[in-house]
Amino acid sequence: xxxxxxxxxxxxxxxxxxxxxxxxxxxxxxxxxxxxxxxxxxxxxxxxxxxxxxxxxxxxxxxxxxxxxxxxxxxxxxxxxxxxxxxxxxxxxxxxxxxxxxxxxxxxxxxxxxxxxxxxxxxxxxxxxxxxxxxxxxxxxxxxxxxxxxxxxxxxxxxxxxxxxxxxxxxxxxxxxxxxxxxxxxxxxxxxxxxxxxxxxxxxxxxxxxxxxxxxxxxxxxxxxxxxxxxxxxxxxxxxxxxxxxxxxxxxxxxxxxxxxxxxxxxxx
Amino acid sequence: xxxxxxxxxxxxxxxxxxxxxxxxxxxxxxxxxxxxxxxxxxxxxxxxxxxxxxxxxxxxxxxxxxxxxxxxxxxxxxxxxxxxxxxxxxxxxxxxxxxxxxxxxxxxxxxxxxxxxxxxxxxxxxxxxxxxxxxxxxxxxxxxxxxxxxxxxxxxxxxxxxxxxxxxxxxxxxxxxxxxxxxxxxxxxxxxxxxxxxxxxxxxxxxxxxxxxxxxxxxxxxxxxxxxxxxxxxxxxxxxxxxxxxxxxxxxxxxxxxxxxxxxxxxxxxxxxxxxxxxxxxxxxxxxxxxxxxxxxxxxxxxxxxxxxxx
Ligand SMILES: Cc1cc2nc3c(=O)[nH]c(=O)nc-3n(C[C@H](O)[C@H](O)[C@H](O)COP(=O)(O)OP(=O)(O)OC[C@H]3O[C@@H](n4cnc5c(N)ncnc54)[C@H](O)[C@@H]3O)c2cc1C
Ligand SMILES: Nc1ncnc2c1ncn2[C@@H]1O[C@H](COP(=O)(O)O)[C@@H](O)[C@H]1O
Numbered sequence: 001x002x003x004x005x006x007x008x009x010x011x012x013x014x015x016x017x018x019x020x021x022x023x024x025x026x027x028x029x030x031x032x033x034x035x036x037x038x039x040x041x042x043x044x045x046x047x048x049x050x051x052x053x054x055x056x057x058x059x060x061x062x063x064x065x066x067x068x069x070x071x072x073x074x075x076x077x078x079x080x081x082x083x084x085x086x087x088x089x090x091x092x093x094x095x096x097x098x099x100x101x102x103x104x105x106x107x108x109x110x111x112x113x114x115x116x117x118x119x120x121x122x123x124x125x126x127x128x129x130x131x132x133x134x135x136x137x138x139x140x141x142x143x144x145x146x147x148x149x150x151x152x153x154x155x156x157x158x159x160x161x162x163x164x165x166x167x168x169x170x171x172x173x174x175x176x177x178x179x180x181x182x183x184x185x186x187x188x189x190x191x192x193x194x195x196x197x198x199x200x201x202x203x204x205x206x207x208x209x210x211x212x213x214x215x216x217x218x219x220x221x222x223x224x225x226x227x228x229x230x231x232x233x234x235x236x237x238x239x240x241x242x243x244x245x246x247x248x249x250x251x252x253x254x255x256x257x258x259x260x261x262x263x264x265x266x267x268x269x
Numbered sequence: 270x271x272x273x274x275x276x277x278x279x280x281x282x283x284x285x286x287x288x289x290x291x292x293x294x295x296x297x298x299x300x301x302x303x304x305x306x307x308x309x310x311x312x313x314x315x316x317x318x319x320x321x322x323x324x325x326x327x328x329x330x331x332x333x334x335x336x337x338x339x340x341x342x343x344x345x346x347x348x349x350x351x352x353x354x355x356x357x358x359x360x361x362x363x364x365x366x367x368x369x370x371x372x373x374x375x376x377x378x379x380x381x382x383x384x385x386x387x388x389x390x391x392x393x394x395x396x397x398x399x400x401x402x403x404x405x406x407x408x409x410x411x412x413x414x415x416x417x418x419x420x421x422x423x424x425x426x427x428x429x430x431x432x433x434x435x436x437x438x439x440x441x442x443x444x445x446x447x448x449x450x451x452x453x454x455x456x457x458x459x460x461x462x463x464x465x466x467x468x469x470x471x472x473x474x475x476x477x478x479x480x481x482x483x484x485x486x487x488x489x490x491x492x493x494x495x496x497x498x499x500x501x502x503x504x505x506x507x508x509x510x511x512x513x514x515x516x517x518x519x520x521x522x523x524x525x526x527x528x529x530x531x532x533x534x535x536x537x538x539x540x541x542x543x544x545x546x547x548x549x550x551x552x553x554x555x556x557x558x559x560x561x562x563x564x565x566x567x568x569x570x571x572x573x574x575x576x577x578x579x580x
Binding site for chain 1: 280334335336339360361363364365366367368370371375376377378379380389397398399400401403404405406408440443445446447448449450452461498499505506511512514519541543545554555556557558559560561562563567568569570572573574575576
């Protein structure tokens with residue numbers, strides 16, 4: 001199997017995010033691999049391991065895992081993290097013309113990379129912790145005209161039959177779905193527990209290949225991506241006064257009663 | 270008058286309240302056409318400010334999840350020259366919106382909490398710390414709206430009804446649904462639509478009874494932190510937070526929840542926040558309007574009794 005995993009570098013979600021004028025201040029916060037994409041990498045690794053004679057991902061498994069990321073130069077840090085978890089190689093789309101791309105442009109770029117790679121399965125996270133749109137995987141399936149198997153809480157792959165089954169977990173419940181390769185799969189964070197890179201993995205990742213591609217390399221016009229091609233614009237972004245702590249009382253045995261008095265006073269009950 | 274499409278949501282003959290909210294927003298923009306796939310929901314649509322109902326037939330929408338829904342909306346948007354398509358910000362809603370944007374070559378805005386007559390949206394980002402105004406600049410505006418964002422406008426009379434048979438491509442049928450395990454619906458209100466949400470975390474130690482009892486005394490929905498859903502104490506569908514649901518009720522009560530940034534992402538825009546936690550240093554107190562430092566197993570039963578006494 002040839003598997004791709006779309007990974008994004010995002011500002012650390014544990015850090016408080018700030019605005020710099022009208023845009024997110026990305027320089028001021030640590031950048032990390034999108035938490036949710038780690039689950040996608042882990043799932044790809046587990047599938048390869050389950051279907052490999054050597055029971056290990058990497059050389060000899062007969063399968064490959066390629067990370068695909070669109071982002072600035074420093075996205076290589078996030079890519080290296082994914083490679084140290086065990087992915088084989090990576091494609092990094094980096095181009096000054098990509099700055100300000102919306103989800104439509106992002107999915108266009110990623111779809112073009114995927115088309116050139118002869119992949120059977122593409123894994124994604126369910127959302128990026130900065131954009132929080134949860135639309136890129138669906139857009140990819142639409143653009144590639146592949147099966148869409150998203151919000152997977154469980155994935156079962158049969159490489160011989162070229163078939164994949166998922167349990168799709170959404171607010172309506174669980175939908176069990178099936179499709180033939182190729183398919184775009186997004187995974188929810190309940191699916192597994194991502195591994196920490198081992199020392200061996202970190203050392204090995206240093207030697208793994210990260211191929212960089214520009215907009216031109218993908219055969220795309222610079223007019224199709226970046227801020228000028230974005231089909232939605234932010235008019236303004238206003239910082240709201242931070243939520244401040246209100247009253248805090250120690251329960252001296254009547255905590256429940258005075259809480260309800262407070263709620264009654266605020267007319268919420 | 271320009272036409273606005275809204276996608277109807279609901280189960281078992283019960284139209285979701287969020288659909289009424291979509292109609293209310295759409296009414297500001299133009300003529301409201303509700304697109305419905307499940308015929309059992311048609312009758313319920315008279316309750317809302319809807320001008321026309323399009324009943325989609327010719328295929329089973331439940332069999333293929335989002336793809337054919339997006340294709341249908343794309344065909345209708347073009348036939349009706351719709352100015353906007355409004356969809357609820359659910360997992361499926363956002364995916365429908367994403368595919369629809371690609372199909373119709375339109376800009377998409379997700380998780381809006383408001384949209385005005387000029388199609389300017391309001392979003393609340395970074396856990397509610399920042400308000401963003403944005404607008405779609407190309408194609409038909411595809412917008413997903415969070416539930417619980419607006420007071421629902423009542424309908425006046427039965428809307429005109431028409432049928433529509435879409436052409437569904439083979440590509441939209443590549444993934445098929447083999448079976449569905451519906452989320453068990455209790456007697457409590459839907460989490461994202463509830464006016465009050467009472468949530469429990471690791472501090473419940475697996476015993477959600479006091480949380481549920483307090484929720485029931487207030488007619489509230491029950492939520493949970495990821496620690497609680499991961500431990501299997503409460504169903505995943507009740508998780509509040511970054512990877513769970515985003516709720517914005519009038520009152521949010523966090524019980525035995527520390528207030529990690531990923532939990533806050535799902536509840537920080539609640540109008541009034543109350544926290545009950547043993548640890549006076551718990552970060553949840555930083556954003557609580559009212560905090561009780563105490564054991565939830567003492568505070569909640571007493572509060573439940575106090576609510577009963579007030580009735
Ligand atoms: C990718 C990712 C996504 C995530 N998504 C989410 C998400 O969507 N939602 C979410 O909630 N979390 C999410 N998390 C997890 C989050 O980081 C926290 O681990 C989680 O919210 C902690 O849950 P908790 O507050 O219940 O538990 P804890 O942090 O363990 O807090 C328990 C609290 O209960 C208090 N307590 C204990 N006993 C009592 C008692 N008897 N009475 C009163 N108080 C008591 C303690 O003082 C403590 O403050 C995510 C994490 C990651 C990495
Ligand atoms: N710039 C990007 N590069 C690679 N993958 C991405 C990028 N943006 C989004 N994705 C993928 O799409 C998923 C959903 O992102 P989003 O739609 O932005 O919430 C992420 O979890 C990633 O797997």
